[in-house]
Amino acid sequence: MEVPENVKKKVTIPFEEHFFAGHTACQGCGASLALRYVLKAYGKKTIIAIPACCSTIIAGPWPYSTLNVPLFHTAFETTGAVISGIEAGLKALGYKVKGDDGIMVVGWAGDGGTADIGLQALSGMLERGHDAVYIMYDNEAYMNTGIQRSSSTPYGAWTTNTPGGKRHFLEKKHKKKVIDIVIAHRIPYAATASIAYPEDLIRKLKKAQKIPGPSFIQLFAPCPTGWRAPTDKTIELARLAVQTAYFPLFEYENGKYKINMPNPKKEPKPIEEFLKLQGRFKYMTKEDVEILQKWVLDEWERLKKLAEVFG
Amino acid sequence: MEYKPIKKVISGNYAAAYAALHARVQVVAAYPITPQTSIIEKIAEFIANGEADIQYIPVESEHSAMAACIGASATGARVFTATSAQGLALMHEMLHWASNARLPIVMVDVNRAMAPPWSVWDDQTDSLSQRDTGWMQFYAENNQEVYDGVLMAFRVAETVNLPAMVIESAFILSHTYDIVEMIPQELVDEFLPPRKPLYTLTDFDNPIAVGGLATPADYYEFRYKIAMAMEKAKEVIKEVGREFGERFGRDYSQMIETAYIDDADFVFMGMGSLMGTVKEAVDILRREGYKVGYAKVRWFRPFPREELIEIAERVKGIAVLDRNFSFGQEGILFNEAKGVLYNTGLRPIMKNYIVGLGGRDFTVKDAKVIADDMRKLIERGKLDKEVEWYHLKR
Ligand SMILES: Cc1ncc(C[n+]2csc(CCOP(=O)(O)OP(=O)(O)O)c2C)c(N)n1
Ligand code: SF4
Numbered sequence: 001m002e003v004p005e006n007v008k009k010k011v012t013i014p015f016e017e018h019f020f021a022g023h024t025a026c027q028g029c030g031a032s033l034a035l036r037y038v039l040k041a042y043g044k045k046t047i048i049a050i051p052a053c054c055s056t057i058i059a060g061p062w063p064y065s066t067l068n069v070p071l072f073h074t075a076f077e078t079t080g081a082v083i084s085g086i087e088a089g090l091k092a093l094g095y096k097v098k099g100d101d102g103i104m105v106v107g108w109a110g111d112g113g114t115a116d117i118g119l120q121a122l123s124g125m126l127e128r129g130h131d132a133v134y135i136m137y138d139n140e141a142y143m144n145t146g147i148q149r150s151s152s153t154p155y156g157a158w159t160t161n162t163p164g165g166k167r168h169f170l171e172k173k174h175k176k177k178v179i180d181i182v183i184a185h186r187i188p189y190a191a192t193a194s195i196a197y198p199e200d201l202i203r204k205l206k207k208a209q210k211i212p213g214p215s216f217i218q219l220f221a222p223c224p225t226g227w228r229a230p231t232d233k234t235i236e237l238a239r240l241a242v243q244t245a246y247f248p249l250f251e252y253e254n255g256k257y258k259i260n261m262p263n264p265k266k267e268p269k270p271i272e273e274f275l276k277l278q279g280r281f282k283y284m285t286k287e288d289v290e291i292l293q294k295w296v297l298d299e300w301e302r303l304k305k306l307a308e309v310f311g
Numbered sequence: 312m313e314y315k316p317i318k319k320v321i322s323g324n325y326a327a328a329y330a331a332l333h334a335r336v337q338v339v340a341a342y343p344i345t346p347q348t349s350i351i352e353k354i355a356e357f358i359a360n361g362e363a364d365i366q367y368i369p370v371e372s373e374h375s376a377m378a379a380c381i382g383a384s385a386t387g388a389r390v391f392t393a394t395s396a397q398g399l400a401l402m403h404e405m406l407h408w409a410s411n412a413r414l415p416i417v418m419v420d421v422n423r424a425m426a427p428p429w430s431v432w433d434d435q436t437d438s439l440s441q442r443d444t445g446w447m448q449f450y451a452e453n454n455q456e457v458y459d460g461v462l463m464a465f466r467v468a469e470t471v472n473l474p475a476m477v478i479e480s481a482f483i484l485s486h487t488y489d490i491v492e493m494i495p496q497e498l499v500d501e502f503l504p505p506r507k508p509l510y511t512l513t514d515f516d517n518p519i520a521v522g523g524l525a526t527p528a529d530y531y532e533f534r535y536k537i538a539m540a541m542e543k544a545k546e547v548i549k550e551v552g553r554e555f556g557e558r559f560g561r562d563y564s565q566m567i568e569t570a571y572i573d574d575a576d577f578v579f580m581g582m583g584s585l586m587g588t589v590k591e592a593v594d595i596l597r598r599e600g601y602k603v604g605y606a607k608v609r610w611f612r613p614f615p616r617e618e619l620i621e622i623a624e625r626v627k628g629i630a631v632l633d634r635n636f637s638f639g640q641e642g643i644l645f646n647e648a649k650g651v652l653y654n655t656g657l658r659p660i661m662k663n664y665i666v667g668l669g670g671r672d673f674t675v676k677d678a679k680v681i682a683d684d685m686r687k688l689i690e691r692g693k694l695d696k697e698v699e700w701y702h703l704k705r
Contacts, residue, residue: 047512049382062529065520070512072385073522074378075408081375085340085382085390086512088366092337092388095513103513121378124371 012199014040023066025058028231030221030238031137032058033195035067035108038135041205044069046104047090049083051118052076053110054144054223055137077117079107080125083132098131104209105132111152112142115178126185126214133208133215136178138247139223147226151176154246155292156284158228164283174295182216183252189213191251194220196238200249200260211253220247228279240274245300250307257307271296314559316492323484326454326491327393327419327477328353330461332363333499334417336391340368340379344398345431346485347421351393373398377405377416384414385521387511389465392416395481396423396437403441406474410445410537412521413509415468415475417461418446422583422634423481424669432670433480435583435635439611439643445537447475447544448611450582454479454489456609459561462494465503466551471540472509480584481670494559502558541613548610566615568607569622571597575604577628577660577685582608582644585634585666585673592678601682608644616651623652628660628689630681634667641698660688663698671702 018039025032031054039046046069050056056073060066074082087097087105096102107125114122114136122134141159142148148161154175162170182190189211193201201219208215222237224230229237241247242261245268250259271293275281284292321329327350331339341351357363366383370376373394384390394402399420409416424434438448449464451457457479464475479485494502510519525533549564556562571593572578579589586607593605606622606629608615623629633642640646645663652658664681667673681701688694 044515044518047386057524059520059523061524061526062520065518065523067520068518070515070518071520071523072382072512073520074381075404078375078378078381078405081340081370081378082382084368084370084375085338085379085384086386087382088338088340088368088379089383089386089388089390090513092366092383093386093513120371121375124375127371128368 013037013202014043016040016043018044018068020066020068023058023060025054026225026231028224028234029058030195030223030234031055031139034137034219034221037195037198037201038106038108038205039067039069041202042104042106042209046106047072047086048106048108049074049079049086050108051079051113052144053113054139055108055110057144076113078121079109079113079118080121080123080134083107083134084125084128084130087130087132098209098212100210107132107134109134109136110143111136111138111140112150115151115176119181123185126182126187126216129213131212131214133217135217135219137219137221139221139226140175141223141226143223143226152178155295156281156288158280158283169283177299179216179218186255187214187216189215189251189253190217192218192220192247192249194238194242194247194249196235196242197249197262204251226280229277233277237274237277240269240277244269244271244274244296246271246274246296248300248303250303255310257303257310259303259307268297268300312495312497314498315495317495318490318492320488321454321491322349322486322488323451323454323457323479324349324421324486325353326458327461327479328357329493330458331391332357333494333496334391334462334465334503335389335500336365337388338366338368338380338383338390339392340370340376340383341392342370342373342376342394342398344373344395346423346481347393347395347398347419350419373401374405377402377409380416381405381409381412381414384409384416385412385512387506387508387513389506390416391418393419393421395421396425399437399441400425403444406441406444406446409474411533413472415465415472415506417464417468417474418476419457419461420476420478421481421485422478430669431481433483433584433634433667434669438476438478439635441476442612442643445473446612447473449475449477449609450611451477451479451484452584452587452607454484454491455561457484458491458493459555459563462499462503463551463555463563467544467547469506470547471544473537473540473544478583483584498558502555545613545615563609565618566610567618567622568609569605571604572606572622572625574602575626576602576689577630578604578606578622578626579630579632579678580606580608580644580648581632581634582611583634585632588673588675589632589678592675595675596679596682601686603682611644614647614651619648619651620655620657623655623657623659626659628685630685631661631663632666633663636665636668660694662688662694664701665698666701677701
């Protein structure tokens, strides 16, 4: 597709679309927007594997597909393994994989399929060094099965299997730092990204494409349905997650950490700004908010130190 | 090229590895488990020595092994793996994925008993538990059949687009050395040309989505097509088995291999290495005047219904030997065979002998005891009991 005259040159987001309208995501779905960006970045020579998750549904029922690329729907916990196989199969058949003109093999899985049931397969794929990109879209719960907790669900969040009740709420665990587990594999490239910062996201996706070996991107993708948030606040929520340092943007490249915050000098905003737009945190007391705030700032300090020492 | 076999004394596992090599498999993903391990070690050795150009994925679990095989097969590559017992059970979910996505992966399962208690010895319950996954199942009697079975399985699987398991027994075959006649590569290549996939993930101009949600309006037909592919597989199996015989002298056109069936009062029926012992026993029993025959079920899926009926038309009794058991019911082969005959009106005396579980030795002497029992039952014209746990310590 040609870029219209009135679109300025400095736009870095590819104009072409490989994610069609008419998909079945909820209104304001962050995940579907994220997937759209991924396909913009990688173009039509992409093979994508999607396990059981909201995206299975978003991609459309048989015989339809919202995605204009070959798609293999796979079992919930197999994303890492199935993309390992796809990569190996392509190589066996003589195709070039990854890099500028190679086929992009992409695993696209939710936080549940990544941080929980699929962690083993992800670890195997990273450790063996397959030329593929694994993208975890993080909506912080199992949305496809009706909003149950995952290990990526934050402290205090209501979900249907860790509800908030009259006396207390059940989600007492902090969000698992999946990316730290990924980095422990010392893969060439890992990054966090957000749909609120699409240019940063596209840049990271392109980088993941260029670097041989496995890459991992944890992509923050709010879910208005599961977060009990207005459907027009998705981007704002994604932005606030970064601005509060709840979900900081950074890259890990060949042993080096680099923080990519939009305003690096600015102090993080208070976490309440992120929480107050969502119904899932309404059971939290002031003390609970403090517990979460402390965790956020501790983690932020930790990341800054890593960037200082290994920058 | 004239067929001159390459004779080698090798284990069942090495027979499997050589067959995979000769089948020119392109991707192998596997996870070790006794007694399967040496299959993959041998393949890894081929790769290390430059004898094979295979993408080899030493995965972190059997579940991932099958998932990786599935991914690779979906690109159009020829894919092989091997496992056993707990490993096969861990793969279970993905076995459905392979068949339902119509991917002709071939796997060797080394029949081993399920834990607990731990056992590494022969037992068919692991593979028979996968009966309904949509995989074809070939039970090898000896190392030669392991080798031949893998080559034929690829031909059949890639013709009907369903995966296939070749099953050999733990230690009795997997680690026991025997003469295997291997086929020169050029002749294997003629028998097994490169795979022509049903679909691939590499058509970027006409991208397809495999495995998306199907509503009740469509799911049913997907199942019917698989059922039809399995039905068609019977013809393909017989044809490929006949061709194999013509090319290489070992005929596999019978899905149930029979002997002495024409004038037999009763036959032994069973699967796998067990039937090697039974063959030996039948020869001896014949000399001693027993009118006994032999029916070795080679392919359990698809089930050779028609061939079983032909056998049942001729005999008064069938002794079904099951090295497996379905709790709450009976031996699995017995159960299936009885089911086939119900609507035919054929009523041979059928008795189920549960034998050899967890590697308990089954000898010619045991076959003789069973033959005496069957003789008595046929004379009397009625069963004493349906299921006999033959080796039970009383
Ligand atoms: C083995 C297995 N267990 C459970 C399920 C049910 N299941 C399907 S999707 C899903 C949750 C997916 O959550 P996540 O990966 O976070 O993606 P999201 O739905 O939030 O997009 C679950 C539990 C399954 N498909 N397979
Ligand atoms: S539940 Fe959430 S992630 Fe799933 S489609 Fe709806 S908005 Fe998107």
